Amino acid sequence: MFIKDFINAITAPYFLITAAAILLLVSLKYPDKFYTSKSGAIVFACMFGFLGISVLDPNFRLIVTKADNVPIVGMLFLVPFFTWFALREAVRNDKRIAEGKPLVEQEETADKVLTWPDLVYTELICMVVLTVVLIGWSMALQAPLEEPANPSSSPNPSKAPWYFLGLQEMLVYFDPWLAGVVFPGLIIVGLMAIPYIDTNPKGNGYFTLRERRWEITTFLFGFLILWILLVILGTFLRGPNWNFFGPYEFWDIHKLEALVNVNLSEYIWVKGLGMGLPKNPIIREIFGFLVVLGYFLLIPPLLAKTWLKRFYQTLGPIRFHVMTFLLLAMTALPIKMVLRWLFNLKYIIGIPEYFFNI
Amino acid sequence: MHKRSLPLCASLLMVALVAGCGGGSNETNVPPPGGPGAPGGTTFDMSKANATITGKISFEGTPPPNDKIQMSADPYCAQHAAQNPTTETVKVSDGGLENVIVFVSSGLSAGATYATPTTPVEINQENCHYTPHVFTMMTNQPLKVKNSDMTLHNIHAWAEKNPQFNVGQPVKDMVSETKFKNPEVPLPVRCDVHKWMGAFIGVFDHPFHTVSKSGGSFELKVPPGNYEVTAWHEKFGKKTMMVQVGDNDKKELNFSFNTNDKGTAD
Amino acid sequence: MSSETPNEGGHKKPPIPTPAKKIPALNIDKRGDRLYEVIYLHKWFAISSLLLFGFTVAMVMVDYSREWKRYQREFVRLQIQRTQRDMQQVSSSLDRAKFQQLQQQLQQTRAQQQQNEAQIDKIQKQLNDLNAKYYAADENYRFAKAVYDSDKYEYEEAVATKRSNAPKLAEKLKETEKRMNDYKAQSEKLTLDIRASNTELDKYVGKRNEIQKDMETMLADYTRLQTRLNTLNPGVIVTSFRNAPVFDFMNPSERINQIIVNNLYNDQPFKAIPRVDRCTTCHLGIDQKTYQDAAQPFTTHPNLDLYLASSSPHPMESFGCTTCHAGLDRATSFQNAGHMPHSEEQRKEWQKKYNWHEQEFLETPMLTTNDIQAGCYKCHNASPEVPQAAAFNSGRDLIRIYGCFGCHKLPGYENIRKVGPDLSTVSGKLTKEWVRKWLANPKDFKSQARMPQFWWNSNNSGSTGNTNWDKRNAAEINAIAEYLWSKSKPKQLPPGRTNGNAVAGKQIVETVGCFGCHAIGPIQEAANQTQIRRRHGFNLENQGSKVSQSWIYNWVKDPTQVWPETKMPSLRLTDEEAANVAAYLSSLKNPEWEQRPLPEIDQAALDDVTLELLRTNSTDIEAHEKLKDMTAEQKNLFAGERLISRYGCFGCHNVPGFEKAQPIGTELTEAGSKLISQLDFGFLPIEHSRRAWYEQKLKDPRIFDVGRVKRPEELLKMPNFRFSDKDVEAVSGVLVSLVKDPVPLEMRDKTPQAVADGRQFIAEKNCRGCHLIEGVGGDIRPTKEQAQWPPNLNTEGFKTQPLWLHSFLKDPGSVKLRPWLTARMPTFHFTEQQAATIERYFSALDRVDYPFISTDVETDTQRLSVGADLFMKLQCTSCHPTSNAIPPGKSPEDLAPNLQLAHERLRPDWVLQWVRDPQKIFPGTRMPTFFPPNDKGVPVSPFPNILGGDVTAQIQAIRDHLFITVGGGRRAARSGTVTK
Amino acid sequence: MANFKDWLKETFKALSPARVGEYIQESQVYRSIFRVGVPDSDRKRMLVMLGNVFLHLHPVKVRKSGIRMRYTWCMGGITFFLFLSLTFTGLLLMFYYRPTLEYAYVDIRDLREQVPLGIMREIHRWGAHAMVIAVWLHMYRVFMTGSYKPPREFNWNVGVILLVLTLLLSFTGYLLPWDQLAIWAITVGSNMARATPFAGHEGPGSALLKLGDIAFVNNQSDMRFALLGGRFVGEAALLRFYVLHCVGLPLVAGFLMAIHFWRIRRDGGISGPL
Incomplete structure (x- = not known):
C-alpha cells in the first residue's frame, strides 16, 4: 500500500519529467557506467518485475490492458531497450576509437556480400516472423470498439490517438495554437533541418557517443523526454479532465485539481x-x-x-x-x-x- | 491425356462420394418397429407400483362438533335431509379421522407420465348433501356430477388453478360431466343455492392418492422409491411424512391430527 | 544498375574517422563472402514458415469458431433428436397389421401381373409409341402457333397502316391457322389415345398402384420425418463441407438469421440506423411450440399467443425482438447482445458459464426478465396502463398515488390534481405543534404515511461541518409551519357531532367501503390480489391524534364542504352514521407520540438558516445587516417561504403564495435513456446501471451525498418516501421504461381515445379500489367475504343500458340493486361529462353502441309462455328475488340481483350471453350455467323437450319472460305477427 | 501387362518432383517470367538482383556491416512490410466497410462478430500501431548512427515526410470505426487545427483577417473546416478521412517510399563507416 502510494506520488508529471531528464543527462555524462550489458539486464529485469507485480493491481491492470494501450506498453519496453542498445554500441565504439582499434562496423566494412541470399533471405524471414507476430497479437487481443459515436456525450477523458498524446500533454502548458500547430510544425522542420545544421563530419554510419555528444544529447532529450515520455504520461497517467492519476489510482471522474495559474x-x-x-x-x-x-x-x-x-x-x-x-x-x-x-x-x-x- | 486427367478423376470421385453419402440413405420405406418403453412420451407401467403403504389417520382428543345446518330456505331439503342435519367436516370413528386426502407429494421420478383412467369419478347430490364428501381423481379424468334431488342444485368448483366449473342442475337425475386439466389440492366444491353443501376434490397428475375411510385407514400402492406423503384435512390442514419403500415392500405410515391443528388457506 | 559508386561530385566524401586497417572479419574463411551460412538461413526460414503456417491455421480457426455457430450446431442436434423421437413414435403407432396386409396384397397383385406380362408389355410399347408421336405433334402445333402469332401481327399491322399487301397476308394467315388447327387436332387425338391406353394398362397394374398409394399414405408422416431428418443430417461430409471456411460462402447451414422491421431504427446521433435483430441466430426455437422444454437459447417464447406468432398481436416479423427486450440488435454473442441477469445467482452463473461481464459501452442493455414489462411502454403509452403488465401498472399507480409528478415531469401524468391536501386552510384542521412533529418524521406518526421525510435524512442528520442538523432541522420546520399559519385562512365549519358510538363506527368503516381507498396501518398482503389502490386515500392510522372529532364528522358527512377539490366521494352517511364513524376514527390515537416533546427552537440555528437564504441574492455584509434588522417572526416567515420554495412543498400541496411555482425536480420524460455518465453514483459501491441508480435513489434519495463535503444549500433535496423494496422495484421499472426510442407509428398502441380517457378517469377516482375493471382491481376484496365483494364490471358496457348507467352514476343511492351488499357505491357528484367519460369507456371497451340503443324485445306470446315455464323449471327464484323483499329463510348474502330491474338495466343481448355461460363473463360467479357443453363443446339444455332442446331459443324465451313479463318492458312490434 | 508396368514406371518417374520442377523450369512460360532460373551460382544471384523489378531496389552486393541486424535493427524493413500488410488487410476490409454514418459502425461490428476473417480488422489495427512505433524506431536508429549525414540529407528529409504520412495514415484510419473512441480522438486531434495561427478561427491573428466587419476566418472557413469538411466530425469528415486513408495518403506514401528506397541505393547503400 505504502509502496503504491509512493509510486503514485513519484509519477506526478513534475517529478517524473524532471527525474527522467536528470537521469538521461547523467547517464550520457557517464555512459560507460550506464550502458553496459549488466546494467541493461538489471534495468529490464526491474521493468518486467514492476509490470508483473503491478498488473495485480486492478486499476493498473485496467489501464495497461486496455486494448489500444497494449502497443504503448510494448513501446515502453522497446524504446528504452533500443536506447540502451544503441548507446552500448556507441560506448563500445568509443572505446575502440580511444584504443585505436577499428569500429565494430568497420571490421566488416570493406567486405561486400551478395544481396541474394544474405539480405533478401533475411528480409523474407523477417517478414514471415513479423506476420506470425501480427497474427498472434490479433488472435490474442481484440481491436477495441466502443459504443457508436455520439457527439453529445463526450467521454471523459477524451484522448487523441496515442501517438499524438505528447501534443495533448503539451496542451497543459501551451495553448492549442502552439502545442497543436506551431510545435508540431517546428518538430517536422527541426527534424528536416538536422542534416543541414549538423556539420560534424564524424559519426557517419556508426554508433558513437563521444564524437557526437552534443547532437545525441539534444536529440535524446527531445525524442525521449519531450516526446516518448509525454506520450506515456498522456496514455497511462492522465485520466478524466486530464488530471494526473498515479498508475494505481482509480480514475475518479470527480477528482479535481485546483486551477490557480496566474499570468x-x-x-x-x-x-x-x-x-x-x-x-x-x-x-x-x-x-x-x-x-x-x-x-x-x-x-x-x-x-x-x-x-x-x-x-x-x-x-x-x-x-x-x-x-x-x-x-x-x-x-x-x-x-x-x-x-x-x-x-x-x-x-x-x-x-x-x-x-x-x- | 491420361496423365493429366488423373487428378480430375480423383476429384470427381470425391464429389461423387460426397454426394453419395449425402443422399444415399433414403431408400428405407418401412420404419423400424418401435418397442414399448422407449424413452420419453410413454406412460408408466402400473404393474411396477407393487409397494404398499398402509396406515391410519388418528385423531387425538375430542373431535369438535360439526355445525348445525339451517335448511328452512328450501323446503325440499328441509324435508328430505336427516333430522338435525350437520356438516360433515369432522368424522371420527375408532379414533380415526375420515375424509383425509393422503397422497404422494414429492419423490416421483420427474418426467414420468401416468395413464389417465377413463372410468369417471362420481359425485352425487342427494338430500342436499354431496356424496362422497371428499374424493380424489386424476387430471383429465372425467367427473360425473349427478343431481338426485327434486330441487335446483348448482355444482360450483371454486378452482384456482383450473377454470371454474359452475353448472346448474334443475332436473332430477341430471348428470353433467367435466374434467380438470391441472392438479389442484384441495379443490373445494360448493352449491351456491344451498350454502351448507360442500365437498372437496383432490386432483392429481399421478395415481398415488387416496382418501381415508371410516376408521381413518388408508392404503396406497406405489412403485419402490423414497417419497414424501402428505395428508390433508379440510379443517386440520396438512401433515407430511417421509417414507422409503422397496420392491414389493409394505410400510406403515400413521398420521395424527388433533384439535389444535389449523387448516391453511390452501 | 550494378553501379555501386556513391554520387561522386555531389558531396564530399566524408573523411574516414579512423585509420582503415583492414582486419578480416571473424570466421570469414568459413563463410566465404557470406554473412550467414545459407543452411542457417534455411533453418530459420523453415522454423518461421512452420510457425506462420500454424498461426495462419489457428487464425482461421479462431476466426471461424464463432459462438453462434456452436448454438446452431447444437440446435441441429436437438432437432435430429426430436425428429428421431417423433419417428419412433410414429412408427410405434403405425397399424402394423394393416400394413402387412397391404404388403401381402401387393405381392398378390404382383403375381397376377406376372401372368399378364405379355399383354402389359404390349400396351406399354404402344404407349411409348403414342407418347413419341404426341411429342412430335405437340411440337408441330407449338411451332405452327408461333408462326400463326407472328403472321397475325403482320396482318394486323398491315391493315392498320393500310398497306397494299394486307389481303395477301390475310390469306397467308388463314393458311397458317388451318395448319395450326390441324396439328392441334392431331395432338388432341393422340392425347385421347394415350388416355385410352393408360386406362387399359390400369386394368392390369391399377390395383397395384392403388395399394402402393395406400401404403404411401400410411407412411406419409414417417416419410415426411425421414425427409426432414435427411435434410437435417445429410452426413458429416456434406455438413462440414458446406460449413467449412471459405466454402461457407455458398450455402452454409450455419448462418445468421435476422429480422428487419420496416421503419424501425436505432436512433443514433446523426442518423437512424436500421434495426437488424439477429437474436434468432441463436434463439432458434423461439417461435416453435415444441421447444418449451429445451434449454436456452433454444427455448420457446413463454407466451406465443401474445408474441411472435403471426396471428398474435405482436408478430415477430413486424416487431422483432429488441423492440421489447432491448439489447444490441446485431450482436450474435451472448456477451455483446447485452443479456442482463435477473438475479445475483444468475449473474454468478453467467459469469461462470459465458464469462459474462457488464458492458460498459452498451446504452441499451437488455431488460431483465423481471423488468421486461418496462419494454411495453414505448408503444403502449396511449393510455395510463399496459394490458397484462401488472407489475408495471402497479409502478405507474404508485407514481400517481405518491405524486412523483408534483416535482418531476413524467409522461402520462399531466393535469392531475396535486396529491397532498390543500394547505391554504391548514390552520382550521391541524395544530402547528402537530405539523412540526409530523414534518420531522411522518412515518413515525403514521407508519404508512405517503408524505415523505425531508429532514433527518442521510445527508441532514447528526452534525456535519459547522451544522448541527438537529437544531437546524427544527428551525427549518418551525419556519415552514409559521409561514403556513401566517398564510392560512381557516374555513368556517359547523360544529360536528361528537356523541357517536365508536363500536358502531368501526362496523361502518369496515363494511361501507372505506377500505377500497383507505387502510388502517400496514396493509396485510393477500395472495393474488394487489392492494395498492388502498393507498389512494391517506392511511387512517392514528387519525384521532391528528384532527378533532368534530372535524372528522364534518369531513365524512360531506368531504366537499371541507375541501371542494377533494377526491373523496360522499358515502351518504346519515348524521348518526357520520357521528359513529367520527367517534371511531378519533379513537385511533397514538398517545405516546402525542406526548412526545416538541423540538426546541434554537435562535442561532434560525439565524444560520436565514442568513444562508439571505446570502443567495445579496452579499455577505448586506445579509448580515438585513438579519440584524429582522424580528424572529420575520426571520421565520422569510425562511419559511424560501424553504418551501427550496423543498418544493407546492409540488404536492396547494401552498398560498406558490400557486404559480414551477416544479423543482428533474424532468424524467426520458429517464430510461439517461446516460449513465450523467448519474452521480457518489461513493456508493453499487452497480453502475440506470436501474441500480434509480432503485438506490428511491430507497434513500440522499445517500449519494454521503461522504461528500457540501454546504447545506448544495445538498440533494429529494425527500425519503421510505418505499418498500417491492415498491422501489415497481417504480424504477417505470423509470427505465421511459426510453427515447422512436417506434414506428404502426407499432404504436391503438387504444381508442374513449378507453384511454376512461382509464385515466377511473384511475383518478380509484374505481378499481372496489371494482374489477378489465379484470384488474378489486383491492378491497381481502377485507371482505366473497359474498360482499363489490361487483365485477367486466362487460359493463355491453351489460347495462346507457340511461340506467348514467342515472346510476349520477345518483347511486337511488338504486337498490344488491340490497345485501354492505358496501355502498359512493356518490362522486360526477358532472355530466365525467359520467359520460365512464359510460363511453365501458361502451368502447365492449365495442357496443352508445348512447342510442334499442331495449325493445322482439317476441311472441308463445315464447313468453315457454319462457315462464323455463323460468320456473330452472328455479331462478331460488336465488333471484323478483321484488325488493327478501324471501323467507334466506339471508341477503345468499341472494342474487332483483330480476324486476333487469329490463331497464340490462341490454337484452347481454342477457342472452350471460345465461348461456356466466363463467365466461364473470369467472367465479355464483350464477351457474344451465346449459353445460357436451363433449363437443356444444351447450345442451336439461330440457330436451322444450322448443326441441334448442338452447338459443330457450335462452331467448327466458330473456323475453324476464323483460316483458317479470319486468314489464316493451315489446317490439314485429311485422306479420300480431301483438296484443 | 509388362507394357503397362513400364508405362506406369515411366509415368511415375516423369511425375517425380525433381522432373516436374525441371519440366516447369524449362518451359517457355517459366523462362519468359524468370529469366535467370534458380540462383544457384553467384552469377545467377547477381542477375536475379538486376533483373527483378522488386529486388533491383537493392544493390547486387551490400556491405556486410550494413545488413547486420545489430546495426539496422531492421526497422526500415519492418515498417515497409507493415505498410504492405496494411495495404493488403485494408483492401480486404474495404470490401465490407461502408464509410457512411448509417453503416460505418455496424459494419465494424459485423466484422467483429459475423464476417468470415473479420480478424483482418485486428491485424490492420495492430499493424498500424506497430508501424507507428517501427517508423519512430527507424528514425531513432538512423539518427543514432548519424546516417542522415551527407550524402543522405535528402533521404532523411524524405524519411521525415514519410514519418508524418504514417502518423496521418493512422490518424485518418482512427476515425473509420465511428465509435466513441474514434470520433472523440479525431475531435480532440482536429480541434487543434482550430487554433492554427491566421488560418484557424480560434488561432492568433485570424481576427486580423477581415475587411470591415466581415471576418474571413470563421468556423466555416478555417483549417478545421477544411480538414473535416464541416464544423464538427460528421459524415463529411468520415468520407474525407476515408478517401485520404484509402487512396490519397497511401499513394503519396508509396510514391515517397519509392524515392526513399531509390535514394538509399543512389546514396551508397545502407550507411556505414567509410
Missing part, C-alpha cells in the same frame, strides 16, 4: 507593482513580449559570443541562428513546464482577445 502580467502589474491591469492588452502584456522577444532575439547572439562560440564559428551565422531558434523553441517547453510547476505561471503573454497566448 505573468498579473505577477508584475498586480503582485509586483500593486496596480490594476492596464486595459490595453499590448501594454498589459508588454513584459511578456519583452521576455519572449528577449528569449528569441537576445539569447542567440549572446550564446554566439559566449557559450556556443565554437559553434558559431564552425556553422556560420545562418546555420547558427536557425539552430539556436530551434533549440530555444524546444527548450521553451521544459522552461514553461518548470515555470508552471514552480510559479503556477499560466501565460507569459496572455491576450485571449486574439487567442494569442504564450
